[in-house]
Amino acid sequence: MAKCNKKSKSKRVPLRKKHKIIRKLKEHQKKKAKEAKKLEINTKPKLDKDPANELPLNEEELKALSDRRQRTREELAANKKDRAQKRKLGVLDDEDIEGGDENPSGVTRKVDNSEKAFYKELVKVIEASDVILEVLDARDPLGTRSVDMEKMVLSAGPDKHLVLLLNKIDLVPRESAEKWLKYLREELPAVAFKCSTQEQNSNLGWKSAPKAGKTKNLLQTSDCLGAETLIKLLKNYSRSHDIKKSITVGIIGLPNVGKSSIINSLKRSHVVNVGATPGLTRSMQEVHLDKNVKLLDCPGVVMLKSAANDATVALRNCKRIEKLDDPVGPVKEILKLCPEQVLVTLYKVPSFDSVDDFLQKVAIARGKFKKGGVVDIDVTARIVLHDWNEGKIPYYTMPPKRNADEPSEARIVSELGKEFNIDEVYGSESTIIGSLKSVNEFIPVEVAATCPLNFDMVMPEDNQGNDGGDQRMESGEDATNVSVEEKTKSATTRQNEKLYAEEGMLNTKMRKADKKRRKKENQTSTMEHDVYEFKVGYVKESSAMETGDEDESHLKKNRFELPCGLDLGDE
Ligand SMILES: Nc1nc2c(ncn2[C@@H]2O[C@H](COP(=O)(O)OP(=O)(O)OP(=O)(O)O)[C@@H](O)[C@H]2O)c(=O)[nH]1
Numbered sequence: 001m002a003k004c005n006k007k008s009k010s011k012r013v014p015l016r017k018k019h020k021i022i023r024k025l026k027e028h029q030k031k032k033a034k035e036a037k038k039l040e041i042n043t044k045p046k047l048d049k050d051p052a053n054e055l056p057l058n059e060e061e062l063k064a065l066s067d068r069r070q071r072t073r074e075e076l077a078a079n080k081k082d083r084a085q086k087r088k089l090g091v092l093d094d095e096d097i098e099g100g101d102e103n104p105s106g107v108t109r110k111v112d113n114s115e116k117a118f119y120k121e122l123v124k125v126i127e128a129s130d131v132i133l134e135v136l137d138a139r140d141p142l143g144t145r146s147v148d149m150e151k152m153v154l155s156a157g158p159d160k161h162l163v164l165l166l167n168k169i170d171l172v173p174r175e176s177a178e179k180w181l182k183y184l185r186e187e188l189p190a191v192a193f194k195c196s197t198q199e200q201n202s203n204l205g206w207k208s209a210p211k212a213g214k215t216k217n218l219l220q221t222s223d224c225l226g227a228e229t230l231i232k233l234l235k236n237y238s239r240s241h242d243i244k245k246s247i248t249v250g251i252i253g254l255p256n257v258g259k260s261s262i263i264n265s266l267k268r269s270h271v272v273n274v275g276a277t278p279g280l281t282r283s284m285q286e287v288h289l290d291k292n293v294k295l296l297d298c299p300g301v302v303m304l305k306s307a308a309n310d311a312t313v314a315l316r317n318c319k320r321i322e323k324l325d326d327p328v329g330p331v332k333e334i335l336k337l338c339p340e341q342v343l344v345t346l347y348k349v350p351s352f353d354s355v356d357d358f359l360q361k362v363a364i365a366r367g368k369f370k371k372g373g374v375v376d377i378d379v380t381a382r383i384v385l386h387d388w389n390e391g392k393i394p395y396y397t398m399p400p401k402r403n404a405d406e407p408s409e410a411r412i413v414s415e416l417g418k419e420f421n422i423d424e425v426y427g428s429e430s431t432i433i434g435s436l437k438s439v440n441e442f443i444p445v446e447v448a449a450t451c452p453l454n455f456d457m458v459m460p461e462d463n464q465g466n467d468g469g470d471q472r473m474e475s476g477e478d479a480t481n482v483s484v485e486e487k488t489k490s491a492t493t494r495q496n497e498k499l500y501a502e503e504g505m506l507n508t509k510m511r512k513a514d515k516k517r518r519k520k521e522n523q524t525s526t527m528e529h530d531v532y533e534f535k536v537g538y539v540k541e542s543s544a545m546e547t548g549d550e551d552e553s554h555l556k557k558n559r560f561e562l563p564c565g566l567d568l569g570d571e
Helices: 015-039 059-089 115-128 147-155 174-185 227-240 259-267 311-315 328-337 340-347 355-366 377-390 410-420 422-434 479-488 491-500 508-530 536-555
Strands: 131-137 161-167 190-192 247-253 285-288 293-297
Touching (some): 115 247, 131 227, 147 161, 161 174, 174 422, 190 227, 227 247, 227 259, 227 293, 259 285, 311 328, 311 377, 328 377
Parallel strands (some): 131 161, 161 190, 247 293
C-alpha cells in the first residue's frame, strides 16, 4: 500500500517569486542574444536581391491590379465630388450631412432642428446680448428683415441696442447700397459689410478702408470688408457706456444672410460652420473676439408655417432647396423677374418660351439626365435656384418710398447714434461703398423690394403677454408726470415703450415679473388654504377672482402678425 504523504508540499509560489524568475529569464535570454550577435552566430546569410522575389505576381496580374486600384480611386473621387456638389446645392438630407452642430471646440452634438428650437435659441441670444446685429442681405434688405425679431430685441429691455448690418454688399451695385444705407439709417444705425469668402482655416483677410481715390480692385479680392468699421462701432459703444467688462454681441437674422460668415470674418478664422444651406447653424454658439467682445451666433429663424411652400420664400433663401416640394415654382418666379436675355447669356442656352422649355435647355447644356437619358428637370431647377441664392444670377432692389404719414425716427436714431459715435464710423465706410461697381459696370437685374417677413406661429409660451410686467407703465402715473419724464427719457427707452404697447410682444422683463407675481400668488393661496377654517368666505372670493385673471392670461395667445406698413412703390 502506497504511503500517503500527508504533508505533500504545494508547487505554488507567490507571485513575487514568479515575476522574479520571469525577469531573470528575460535578462538571461537578452544577454545570450547579445553575445551571439557579437560572435555573429545564428545570423542568416543575406540573399542577393532578386526582382523575381520582390514581385510575386507576373506583369499582367500587376497591370490588372493597378488598373483596379486606379478605378476605385476614381470612383471614390467622383463620389466625393458628387456629394460635395449635392451638399452645395442643399440636396443632401439632414442625415447625410454630419449630424448635429459643431461648436468652436470642434465637438459635434445632436441638436433639435425644429423652428421652435431655433426660436428658443433666438430668445437666448437676445437675452444674453448687449448689442444685437440684425444681418440683412444687401440684395433685398427689406425682404430679409424681420420686424418681429426687431420688436423682440427692442422690447427685451432698454439696455439692448439693435444695429442693422447690410451684408453681401459685393453682390449689389453702388447706387443700391448707398440708397439702402440711407433708408435704413433713418430707422436704426446701419453698417455695410462684405464677408471673407476665403476657404482656408485661419488668417482670413481683411481689407482696411483705403484712402480716397484708391478704391479700385477692393472688391475683387475675397477679403472681408467693413470689419474695422464694425469693430470700431462696437468699441465706441463699450466706451460710451464705460463698460469695464466684456460686451456681448448677438448676431441674428433670417437663414443664409451670412451670420456665421460675419463671425468667421471678424475672428479671421473658420470658428463656426458656414454654407449655402439655410439652417446650417442649429444652436447658439459663443465666440470670443477678444477679451472685451463676445459674439453669439444664432440660428436663422423664419417661423413661416403657412407660407412654407411659397415661391417667394424660396427666393429669399429661407428654405432648404432640397426640402422644396416644387422647385420649378420658384424658377418660374425668377423667369418673371429676370429678362430672358440675361438668363440666355448666363446659362448659354438658346431663347426659350416657358419655364419647362428653359429648364430643359439648361439640363441639356449642363448634362443633367436621369437614367434612360431623360432630362432631370427637378435637379436643374434646384441648380437655378441655388444660382439665384448664391448671387450667380445678379439682382438688386431699391428702397421703397416711405409713407408721408409714417412717424420719423430721425431724432431717436441720432440719439442712438451718439452711443455708437456713428458719424465717425460712417465716415470711414464711404471709401468701401465707393469701391462698389456701378449699375452700368455689371448689369444686374433690378427687382422690386419685397415686404419684411413676419413670424407666423403661436409662440411657445402663451403667458408672455404685455399685461403683467412693466411696473412703471402699470403704476398709473398721471399724464403730467409722464410728459415731464418723457423729456428726460433716453431714445431707446422711448422706442421700447412704444413697442411694449404692441399686442403679443415678447418682453422678458414683463415675463419674469409676471412669473414672480404668479409664484407669490400661489404661495399666498397655499398659506391661505392652511387657515381655511378661519376665513372661508374671504379666501373663496379672492381665489375666484385670481382664477378668473389667470384664465384670461392663459387664453391669451401671442400671435405674431404684424402689418407690413410699408408702401412698396410700384408693387
Ligand atoms: N458673396 C458673398 N457671399 C456671402 C457673404 N457672406 C456670406 N456669404 C455666403 O452666404 C452663404 C451663407 O452664409 P452663412 O454664414 O452660412 O449664413 P448664416 O446666416 O449663418 O446661415 P444659417 O446658418 O442658415 O442661419 C455662404 O455660402 C456664404 O459663403 C458676402 O458678404 N458675400
